[in-house]
Every structure is written in structure tokens, then in C-alpha cells.
Ligand SMILES: [Zn+2]
Ligand SMILES: [Zn+2]
Ligand SMILES: [Zn+2]
């Protein structure tokens with residue numbers, strides 16, 4: 144699952160957005176060039192021999208040079224976000240840290256038409272369909 148979608152994405156500093164999925168970074172990995180991507184967004188970029196090109200600056204990166212950026216992850220946790228389901232009248236707002244729990248508990252609105260499994264976001268549902276079916 145790539146980054147997280149929120150209602151107030153346009154108010155969030157772009158350093159917190161993933162250049163691949165254009166959502167809030169999830170498990171941010173820092174590349175040697177200094178750019179950051181979601182951990183889950185990286186496998187799709189790898190072409191051969193565990194090497195991929197940074198989508199921001201085009202520098203070649205070997206996957207062994209990736210660093211999960213825990214400090215940055217803690218900064219992300221503190222971001223004040225508004226639930227993507229605000230468009231459907233959800234009033235939830237809070238720290239990103241608690242957002243996934245909120246989605247998991249309150250928004251299992253999207254169910255797979257093939258196996259009936261439920262998901263919190265259309266993105267998660269699409270991922271599921273691509274991976275499982
Ligand atoms: Zn991403
Ligand atoms: Zn880069
Ligand atoms: Zn909500």
C-alpha cells in the first residue's frame with residue numbers, strides 16, 4: 144500500500160509527499176541523493192540488479208543504499224491531517240499517527256466485488272485487486 148491520502152494534502156509541506164504516489168509518505172526511505180520515497184513505492188521502480196533511478200533527480204540508487212528514515216517518520220506522525228472522507232461528512236481530524244487506525248475502524252467502505260474483503264480507501268481496494276486477483 145502506498146502513501147496515505149488526506150483531505151488537506153494541499154496544506155501539507157511537499158517535503159512530506161511522496162513523488163511516486165503523490166500521497167503522504169509512508170515508511171519514508173531516504174535515498175543517497177536526499178530525496179525520500181515510501182518504502183512500498185520503491186519495488187515498482189527497480190529495473191535490474193536492485194538498481195533504480197530516483198524519480199526526482201534521476202540519480203541511480205542501489206537498494207542497499209536506502210535508509211528507512213525513522214526520524215522523519217516521527218515528524219510525519221505529528222502532522223495534523225483531515226480525513227479524506229471529509230467529502231462524505233467525516234469530521235475526523237488529528238495526528239497522522241492515529242489516522243490509519245481511524246480509517247481501519249471507521250471507513251471500511253470499499254469492498255471487493257470479487258471476494259467481499261473490505262477496505263478503507265479506493266487506493267487500498269485497487270492495490271488489493273491488483274495483487275490478489
Ligand atoms: Zn509513495
Ligand atoms: Zn534524488
Ligand atoms: Zn474519517
Ligand SMILES: [Zn+2]
Pocket residue numbers: 255256257258259260271272275276
Ligand atoms: Zn478481493
